[in-house]
Each structure stands twice: as structure tokens, then as C-alpha cells.
Amino acid sequence: MYALNTAAGPAARLRPAVVPIMLQDTTLEGLFESQAAESFAAGTTVFWEGDPADDIFQLTQGILRLYRILPDGQRAIIGFIFAGEILGLSFKSDYLLTAEAITPVTMRRLSRTRFHALVSESDALRPQLLARLCDEMCAVQDQMLVFLHRTADARVASFLLSVARKTTGAATKGTEVELAMSRTDIADYLGLTIETVCRSIGKLKSEGLIVLNGPHKIVLQKTRSLRELAGEAKADEAFTATARAA
Amino acid sequence: MYALNTAAGPAARLRPAVVPIMLQDTTLEGLFESQAAESFAAGTTVFWEGDPADDIFQLTQGILRLYRILPDGQRAIIGFIFAGEILGLSFKSDYLLTAEAITPVTMRRLSRTRFHALVSESDALRPQLLARLCDEMCAVQDQMLVFLHRTADARVASFLLSVARKTTGAATKGTEVELAMSRTDIADYLGLTIETVCRSIGKLKSEGLIVLNGPHKIVLQKTRSLRELAGEAKADEAFTATARAA
DNA sequence: CGTTAACTTGAATTTTGTCAATGCCTGTGG
DNA sequence: CCACAGGCATTGACAAAATTCAAGTTAACG
Numbered sequence: 001m002y003a004l005n006t007a008a009g010p011a012a013r014l015r016p017a018v019v020p021i022m023l024q025d026t027t028l029e030g031l032f033e034s035q036a037a038e039s040f041a042a043g044t045t046v047f048w049e050g051d052p053a054d055d056i057f058q059l060t061q062g063i064l065r066l067y068r069i070l071p072d073g074q075r076a077i078i079g080f081i082f083a084g085e086i087l088g089l090s091f092k093s094d095y096l097l098t099a100e101a102i103t104p105v106t107m108r109r110l111s112r113t114r115f116h117a118l119v120s121e122s123d124a125l126r127p128q129l130l131a132r133l134c135d136e137m138c139a140v141q142d143q144m145l146v147f148l149h150r151t152a153d154a155r156v157a158s159f160l161l162s163v164a165r166k167t168t169g170a171a172t173k174g175t176e177v178e179l180a181m182s183r184t185d186i187a188d189y190l191g192l193t194i195e196t197v198c199r200s201i202g203k204l205k206s207e208g209l210i211v212l213n214g215p216h217k218i219v220l221q222k223t224r225s226l227r228e229l230a231g232e233a234k235a236d237e238a239f240t241a242t243a244r245a246a
Numbered sequence: 247m248y249a250l251n252t253a254a255g256p257a258a259r260l261r262p263a264v265v266p267i268m269l270q271d272t273t274l275e276g277l278f279e280s281q282a283a284e285s286f287a288a289g290t291t292v293f294w295e296g297d298p299a300d301d302i303f304q305l306t307q308g309i310l311r312l313y314r315i316l317p318d319g320q321r322a323i324i325g326f327i328f329a330g331e332i333l334g335l336s337f338k339s340d341y342l343l344t345a346e347a348i349t350p351v352t353m354r355r356l357s358r359t360r361f362h363a364l365v366s367e368s369d370a371l372r373p374q375l376l377a378r379l380c381d382e383m384c385a386v387q388d389q390m391l392v393f394l395h396r397t398a399d400a401r402v403a404s405f406l407l408s409v410a411r412k413t414t415g416a417a418t419k420g421t422e423v424e425l426a427m428s429r430t431d432i433a434d435y436l437g438l439t440i441e442t443v444c445r446s447i448g449k450l451k452s453e454g455l456i457v458l459n460g461p462h463k464i465v466l467q468k469t470r471s472l473r474e475l476a477g478e479a480k481a482d483e484a485f486t487a488t489a490r491a492a
Numbered sequence: 493c494g495t496t497a498a499c500t501t502g503a504a505t506t507t508t509g510t511c512a513a514t515g516c517c518t519g520t521g522g
Numbered sequence: 523c524c525a526c527a528g529g530c531a532t533t534g535a536c537a538a539a540a541t542t543c544a545a546g547t548t549a550a551c552g
Contacts (some may be wrong), residue, residue, distance in 0.1 A: 068391065071477055076391045091373075091380040120372070127337075127366075133379045134337040137386065144390050145314065145322045148437035152508070183531060191394035193509055198532055214517075215531060231317055398540070429499065439541055444500055460549075461499060 026124050028086060028132065031115065032058040035108035046099040046107070047088070053095045056088045056115045062105030063180045067188065068097045077189040080181065082166045088112075089133075103180050147191060150231055155190045156200040158230035160210065164220060171226075177218045272370050274332060274378065277361065278304040281354035292345040292353070293334070299341045302334045302361045308351030309426045313434065314343045323435040326427065328412045334358075335379075349426050393437060396477055401436045402446040404476035406456065410466060417472075423464045 037060060040046055046057070049068055064081040078097055081087050087099060087107075119125045146158045164171040167178060179186075187194045201218075204210045209226050211219040220226065227233050283306060286292055292303070295314055310327040324343055327333050333345065333353075365371045392404045410417040413424060425432075433440045447464075450456045455472050457465040466472065473479050 070391065070395065071474075071479055074395060076395050078387060078391075089380075091377045092384070096384060126372070130376070130379070131337045133376070133383070134335075137379070137383055138338075138342060140383070140386055140390070141324060144386070144393070145316065145324075147390070148393055149316065149320060149322050194531080195510080195533085196508060199508090202532075228317075233317055440499080441501085441542080442540060445540090448500075462549095 028119070028125060028128055029058060029084070031118055031125075032086075032108040032110055035110060037106045037108060040101045040105050040107070042101055042104050044101045046101065046105075047095050049095055049098045051095050053088060053090050053092060054112055055109045056086065056112055057110075058086050058108045059083055060106045060108060062101060062103040064099050064105060065102050065181065065185055066097045066099050075188050076191075077185060079189070080163075080185075086132075102185070146231055152190075152192050152196045153200045153203060154229050154231055155192065156186075156197060157204065157209070157226045158232070159186065159190060160204075160218060160220070161223075161226055161230055161232070171220060171223055173221060173223050175220045175223075176213070177220065179216045179218060183215075274365070274371060274374055275304060275330070277364055277371075278332075278354040278356055281356060283352045283354055286347045286351050286353070288347050288350050290347045292347065292351075293341050295341055295344045297341050299334060299336050299338060300358055301355045302332065302358055303353045303355055304332050305329055306352045306354060308347060308349040310345050310351060311348050311427065311431055312343045312345050321434050322437075323431060325435070326409075326431075332378075348431070392477055398436075398438050398442045399446045399449060400475050400477055401438065402432075402443060403450065403455070403472045404478070405432065405436060406450075406464060406466070407469075407472055407476055407478070417466060417469055419467060419469050421466045421469075422459070423466065425462045425464060429461075 035058075040062075046064065047053075047055075059081050061083050063083075064087065066078040066081065066087075067075050068078060070076055080102070081099070088095065090096065119129050143158075147155050150158075160177060161171045163179065164175050164177045168175050181189075183194045183197050186192075187197045190197065192200075201210075201212075204226075205212055207225075209220075209222045209229070211221055213219065224233075281304075286308075292310065293299075293301075305327050307329050309329075310333065312324045312327065312333075313321050314324060316322055326348070327345070334341065336342065365375050389404075393401050396404075406423060407417045409425065410421050410423045414421050427435075429440045429443050433443045436443065438446075447456075447458075450472075451458055453471075455466075455468045455475070457467055459465065470479075
């Protein structure tokens with residue numbers, strides 16, 4: 001994968017601008033802190049599939065979409081990058097996908113050679129990079145399990161929970177999720193059509209699992225049902241115990 | 247991912263038993279060459295999801311399936327491991343999936359701590375490990391694109407090509423593919439039902455893309471059509487040129 | 493051989509995709 | 523500030539794809 005979640009998650013964005021110097025040596029994010037911020041307008045492309053993969057980025061604000069165009073012309077969205085995440089980590093000479101700003105974004109850039117030099121010099125950073133890659137691999141696998149083996153409704157539920165966690169840090173009753181991406185983006189990510197995404201969201205709404213404040217603001221209501229639908233948990237222990245007692 | 251393809255692919259299996267000593271220092275596979283071979287009967291479990299992840303394995307003969315049981319009891323196959331591949335590479339303390347022998351297998355084992363010590367000591371091995379992880383990540387992504395965005399027929403075609411390449415090293419007209427796994431295994435891997443897998447294979451057969459020698463031996467016939475169906479290539483250049491001229 | 497499990501095929505149902513129409517935000521210009 | 527245009531989201535009717543349920547048929551193994 002080309003994106004690595006920060007261990008800290010959304011907390012990273014709330015972190016004060018001035019951080020202990022030590023961080024620069026002990027976290028991958030620290031490597032970017034001395035770099036200048038660059039801005040990209042919404043809709044702008046940060047890099048194209050096929051461009052030489054010269055740089056590695058940290059997204060400091062905004063949301064990106066990563067996609068590839070399939071041989072038949074269909075656009076497949078590989079994932080979304082949220083503030084705090086690192087992007088472009090690859091050992092290929094070219095980028096294998098296109099990164100596009102969904103919202104206005106700001107990023108910090110580090111040349112790939114510099115990044116790898118810094119990482120391989122540091123005994124603290126090397127294992128971190130490996131651990132991150134493994135974490136990311138696990139995440140991709142989990143995602144694939146949900147998306148591949150479950151229905152449209154389950155995929156949408158899983159997606160909403162995932163966005164909630166990445167943007168607000170939690171997915172509890174009352175959490176308002178800002179969906180910056182369009183329905184088309186969601187569909188191209190989940191391997192569904194726009195219409196099916198709409199209908200699934202509509203169904204979640206009519207069943208009271210979520211509430212909509214316009215098409216791009218979703219409030220989570222029945223988070224247990226959402227999690228079950230998304231295939232994240234078995235039926236609750238207490239519930240099955242009750243069922244057994246009855 | 248828990249499996250890393252050997253760079254050499256199937257050639258690794260054909261490699262003479264005696265190899266230059268140098269290899270032991272320059273490839274990840276080399277690390278396993280001094281280890282004793284262990285055998286597992288078909289149907290045996292090598293390790294279970296949740297076991298402490300103490301060892302890393304190289305599969306020297308046979309085929310494994312990797313799977314997890316989803317909360318609703320469904321079995322999701324994450325992938326298959328073929329001879330030559332390395333298995334169990336994770337930075338988690340426990341295995342996150344179950345590895346089961348499909349055929350009789352032989353493996354070599356290395357403790358995780360030993361493996362990581364050897365790798366981190368070697369300037370040659372460290373970048374290899376990173377590169378492998380990235381390659382594997384790309385492979386998982388590609389797979390996801392095909393499986394998520396394409397039909398049952400396309401998934402099956404893609405699967406057959408992939409098995410052909412991993413076992414015979416090529417996917418050309420006349421290649422005979424040995425499918426050691428059951429239809430249920432294939433279905434649980436592709437996110438389809440057994441019946442759909444059967445029907446897709448039947449369709450490929452009736453359209454002349456493949457020939458069956460019993461249910462577990464498949465001969466590739468129209469490899470270009472298979473690749474197009476699998477979404478591996480655009481329509482052939484010459485063809486589109488012709489179409490334009492007409 | 494005979495038994496059992498695996499594979500294949502068929503028909504009905506459900507889910508998803510396709511095509512088409514309508515409604516609703518949003519931003520721009522009057 | 524309002525009107526309007528254009529894009530996006532939603533909904534409906536129908537078609538296609540995949541799943542489910544239910545037989546058969548073939549292959550594997552003792």
C-alpha cells in the first residue's frame with residue numbers, strides 16, 4: 001500500500017506545532033516536520049501513475065484519493081488518504097497510482113532517497129518502517145475480506161465506520177462523519193455502482209442506523225448494528241447469553 | 247501479507263540442492279537452507295490463527311491455504327502458498343490466520359527472532375525484505391482490483407492465470423494447470439459460491455478458453471482471451487488499429 | 493466394486509447493475 | 523438577494539448476475 005496510517009491517528013493533527021526535538025529521531029512523521037508545507041487545490045493531481053516516484057509525502061491537511069484506471073477504462077479507487085498519513089512509500093521507480101486532492105490539501109515532501117537514507121541510518125526508524133508496512137498489509141487484507149465476502153450494505157457500513165475512525169478517531173453513537181468524497185468515489189472504492197451506494201445508504205437511514213444531514217454529513221446512530229453489519233463483531237456476548245437463558 | 251513470493255519464482259524449486267554458499271548471505275531463501283525439512287500430511291494445520299507467531303517458514307514442497315473464519319462463521323481464504331514461498335512474516339505477536347496443508351508439504355522453519363536478527367545484521371538482506379513487502383503489497387492490491395471490480399468469470403480467469411504462473415512459471419497456450427485446491431477453496435478465495443465457480447469454469451470451457459482433464463487439471467487454450475477477461479491487458483493494439491482503419 | 497465426497501447442472505429467488513427520470517444542493521450572474 | 527444552471531444525489535422500473543435450494547453425476551478412495 002502507498003499510505004501508512006500514523007500510529008497516533010487523528011491525534012497527530014491535534015498535536016501542537018512545536019514538538020520535542022526527540023520526535024524527529026523516533027517517528028517517521030518526525031522526518032517531515034522540518035519540511036515546508038505545499039498546498040494543492042481541490043481537484044488537483046499530486047502525482048500521476050507512471051511518474052518517477054521521486055518523493056514521499058506526509059499529508060498535513062485535507063483528503064486525497066488514490067486511483068488507477070483499469071484496462072477497460074474503469075476507475076478503481078485504491079484508497080483515501082487522511083491528514084497525518086504518509087504517502088508514496090514504494091520501492092518501485094514509478095508511482096503505481098494517481099493521487100488527487102479531494103479537498104484543498106497541504107503536504108510536506110521528502111525525496112525518496114533522503115527518506116530511505118534517514119530511515120536506514122536510524123535503529124529506531126528501521127523497525128518502525130517494517131512494522132508500518134505490516135500493519136498496512138493487515139489493514140488491506142481485512143478490507144479485502146469485508147469487501148470481497150460481504151454484501152453492498154456491509155461494505156457501505158464498513159466504509160462509514162472506517163471514515164469515522166480516521167477522521168474523528170472514534171465511531172460511537174452521535175459521531176458526525178464528514179464525507180468529503182462523492183458517491184462516485186465511494187462506489188469506485190467499494191466496487192459498486194453509485195446507485196447501489198445510494199440505496200445502501202438509504203437503507204441504513206430508513207433502518208435508523210444513521211441519520212443524514214445533507215448528502216455529505218452522516219451521523220452514526222446504532223453503532224452496534226453497524227459493526228455487526230460490517231462483519232466486525234460476532235453477536236454480542238451478553239445478547240447471546242440472554243438468548244440462551246430465555 | 248504473510249507470504250512472500252520468491253523473486254526467482256518457480257525456478258527456485260528447480261534449483262540444485264547444492265547452492266553457492268554466497269546465496270545464504272544474499273537472499274532471504276538462503277537463510278532457510280541449513281534448516282531441517284519438516285513434513286505435514288494433507289489436511290494438517292501448520293499453525294492456527296491466534297497461535298504465538300514464533301516461527302517463519304519456507305515452503306519447500308506442496309501447497310498451503312491461508313484462511314480466517316469471519317464472525318458469521320464463513321471461511322475466507324486469504325491466499326495460497328506455493329513451493330518456494332516464505333510464510334509467517336509478521337510483526338504481530340500472534341499469527342492472524344490459519345495455515346493448512348492442501349497437499350502433503352515439507353517446510354523449513356526459522357525462529358522469528360533468529361530470522362529478524364539475521365536480516366537486520368545484513369546490509370544485503372534488509373532492503374530485500376522491504377522490497378519483498380512492497381511487492382507483496384502491490385500484488386494484494388492488484389488482486390483486490392480484479393476481485394472487487396470484476397465479474398465472477400473475470401475472477402476465475404485471473405485465478406487460473408495466477409496459479410499457472412506460480413506453479414509452471416508461465417501462462418501460455420497448452421500450459422497444464424494442476425488445481426490442487428477444491429472448488430470450495432477457490433470459491434472462498436474469490437468471494438463467490440461453489441456453484442458460481444463451477445459455472446464460470448464451465449463457461450470458459452464451452453467458449454474454448456480452457457480444456458478440462460478432469461476437475462483438477464486445466465489446460466490453457468486462448469490465453470489472450472483469458473488475459474483480457476481477467477483485465478490484464480487492453481484490447482490488442484493491432485486490433486484497435488484495424489478497428490480504426492475500418 | 494461400492495461408498496462417499498466432490499463436482500456439476502437446473503430452476504427459482506435475491507442482489508446488483510443499467511437505464512431513465514426527477515429532485516436537490518451550490519455557486520454564479522443578474 | 524434571488525433566479526437559474528449544472529452537477530450530483532436519489533428513486534423507480536427493468537435486466538443481468540450471483541446465490542440459494544435441489545437434484546444428479548462424476549471422481550476419489552478404501
